[in-house]
Amino acid sequence: MIRSLKKTARFLLEKLGVLTPYDPPNYRAVVFDALTRLKPTLQGQRVLEIGPKDGKDSQRLASLQPESLTLMDIPADYTINVISASRTSREKLPTWFHTLDLPGKSYLEGNILYLTPDELTALGHFDLIWCTGVLYHNPEPLRFLKRLFLLLQPGGLLILETSLTRHPGLKNYNCVEIIWPKTQLCLRVGEDDNQLIPSKIVPDSMQSLTTQSNVSHLPSAKAVLSWLEMCGFQEINEIAIPVPDYKRIALSARKGDFPGYTYSNRGPKPSPYLIGDSL
Numbered sequence: 001m002i003r004s005l006k007k008t009a010r011f012l013l014e015k016l017g018v019l020t021p022y023d024p025p026n027y028r029a030v031v032f033d034a035l036t037r038l039k040p041t042l043q044g045q046r047v048l049e050i051g052p053k054d055g056k057d058s059q060r061l062a063s064l065q066p067e068s069l070t071l072m073d074i075p076a077d078y079t080i081n082v083i084s085a086s087r088t089s090r091e092k093l094p095t096w097f098h099t100l101d102l103p104g105k106s107y108l109e110g111n112i113l114y115l116t117p118d119e120l121t122a123l124g125h126f127d128l129i130w131c132t133g134v135l136y137h138n139p140e141p142l143r144f145l146k147r148l149f150l151l152l153q154p155g156g157l158l159i160l161e162t163s164l165t166r167h168p169g170l171k172n173y174n175c176v177e178i179i180w181p182k183t184q185l186c187l188r189v190g191e192d193d194n195q196l197i198p199s200k201i202v203p204d205s206m207q208s209l210t211t212q213s214n215v216s217h218l219p220s221a222k223a224v225l226s227w228l229e230m231c232g233f234q235e236i237n238e239i240a241i242p243v244p245d246y247k248r249i250a251l252s253a254r255k256g257d258f259p260g261y262t263y264s265n266r267g268p269k270p271s272p273y274l275i276g277d278s279l
């Protein structure tokens with residue numbers, strides 16, 4: 001409500017010439033510029049991009065001429081346009097893929113979170129993983145990040161960007177906002193979408209707004225940093241992006257020789273349980 005009032009006021013003030021039309025900052029280009037400062041060229045390197053969607057970052061990555069650029073996105077048959085409420089499946093190979101000028105390009109359909117151990121091994125290891133706008137679409141974020149860690153070569157670089165919780169009571173803490181319930185009648189009975197039962201959770205009026213049914217967890221900035229450290233990432237640095245109110249965060253992180261932290265309050269020492277390692 002307040003947001004749409006602000007939008008209307010801005011529109012009117014722009015029309016009257018009181019405000020200059022606002023050009024939304026392209027934070028993805030800013031993240032890419034940060035990458036080029038860390039790695040001016042990708043020649044001879046293996047790159048994995050997760051969730052390319054529109055291929056804009058794939059074009060940018062291809063311009064740095066890596067030896068290979070592997071793009072992985074969720075199988076098209078499972079992608080639905082939830083905003084328009086109409087199910088529109090994507091082409092298997094997006095049209096922009098054909099315009100990528102890179103001999104070593106490949107497009108794979110798969111959910112990185114649920115690839116089998118054999119499928120993960122078949123991918124090999126990468127010098128760079130580019131993963132923007134993806135983490136918060138995944139209900140097991142720690143496991144997701146550990147998979148990226150395992151897919152990197154020692155010394156490999158992760159560029160991660162994600163949406164964050166906007167909940168005023170949570171955003172400054174080391175915690176995750178669970179976007180739930182989406183509606184009060186939300187738990188599906190078996191396969192039948194028409195049979196819904198009520199959630200036991202009362203909706204939180206401060207819950208971060210989201211109309212996307214594929215967002216289930218929104219972390220705070222501290223939670224993202226904690227997960228990266230727990231997985232074993234080192235040299236974790238924030239990339240400044242022009243997004244107001246800390247709604248998103250971008251980071252670079254490196255995999256060193258450290259295999260990540262373990263958890264266990266009993267059993268053998270050192271503990272065999274690496275945090276997030278669940279292949």
Ligand SMILES: C[S@@+](CC[C@H](N)C(=O)[O-])C[C@H]1O[C@@H](n2cnc3c(N)ncnc32)[C@H](O)[C@@H]1O
Pocket residue numbers: 028050051052053054057072073074079110111112113114131132133134137138
């Ligand atoms: C919001 S879009 C982000 C697109 C682009 N990377 C960006 O920064 O704007 C999220 C994309 O990630 C894909 N995605 C989400 N989870 C994934 C997973 N576990 N494995 C592979 N792709 C995933 C989605 O299908 C979608 O194309």
